[in-house]
Structures are given as structure tokens and as C-alpha cells.
Amino acid sequence: MDQPEILPLLRDRRSVRAYDGRHELGDAELASLLEAARWAPSAGNSQPWAFLVGRRGDAAHDAFVPLLAPSVRRWAPAASALVFTLHRTASGPEEDALVYSDYAAYDLGQAVALLTVQAGALGLSCHQFAAFDHAGLARAAAVPAHWQVTTGIAVGLAVESELAPRTRRPMGEVAFGARFEEPLAL
16 A cells, blocks of 8 residues: 555654754743644643643753763754653542543644654654653652653754664554454455
């Protein structure tokens, strides 16, 4: 089957590991990224996400970099910003607080997806990662107990693209009809 048409912005997306260390993420660009995330759909319009942001050279960035795993520390600090994502897990910080939403992590994922698409529209690249000290970040940023640190995102101007062709699993392995693993007829 021929590949269906999708927006070039989506097809050309890359998780780069080489950022222009001179590029500065301006207030307007950062606000645009966060505004795109803010408008993501969420269960009951709960918007159970939050972001910790450090731009290269500021105190937050300086605090975040030592928390990165060595594999990420090799490339992420050169990005213009490090954004850490959080989702709400309970109605409050009390030990007996009710679970907030079964879908908060899903909703956060949608917010991050819109942030990355907006970044692409601005000519920026994002690389999402999980290799960092989650508990250390929660302590350093005074994250309340009813929020969970989830992932990190390096945002900046790419200086190189991966030259190898990108691949994805075939559609027949991810889209099914009435039964799991029975490919959807398209």
C-alpha cells in the first residue's frame, strides 16, 4: 500500500540530538509552545498537566542539567530549553486523596504532541526523553506529592538531521478492525 498523505510537518519530524548552542528560545516562541499545549483536549477539560521550563543559561536549566542521565547529558544541554512534563495523579497532596483521573497521563501526552507540532511549525525540533532523575527533579522543583514528573523534552534549533530514512511499523501492525492483530482493511 502506498503511504497515505499526512502533513509534511508530521512526516518530517525528527528527534534530533544536535542543537545549535547559540540559539535562544525567545519569550514569544516559548509562549507559543506552551499555548499550543494548553489548548490540548483533556477529559472533562481538566487540563491535568504542568511544565517545568529551563532555558539554557538560566537558573532552572542549571538545576535541571545535573539530573539528566549521562546518555541524555551528552546532547540535551545544548538545546535552547529543557521542558519537563508533569501530570496530576490525585485530587490533593493528602495520603487519602482521591485518584485524580485515569486519563491524566494520556491527556498530558496530547498536550506534549501539540507542543511538538507547534515547535515544528516554528522551525524548532523536540526530542522527548525519560532518562533523568525523576525523584530528584520533583525534589529540586518542589513538585507537590499529587503530581508526577513524567518526561523531558529538549527544544531548540537543530544543526543536523539524521540522514538515515525514518521507518515506522507497517499500518497492519498498529491499526486493527474488530479483532486485535487482524489488520484494518484500508
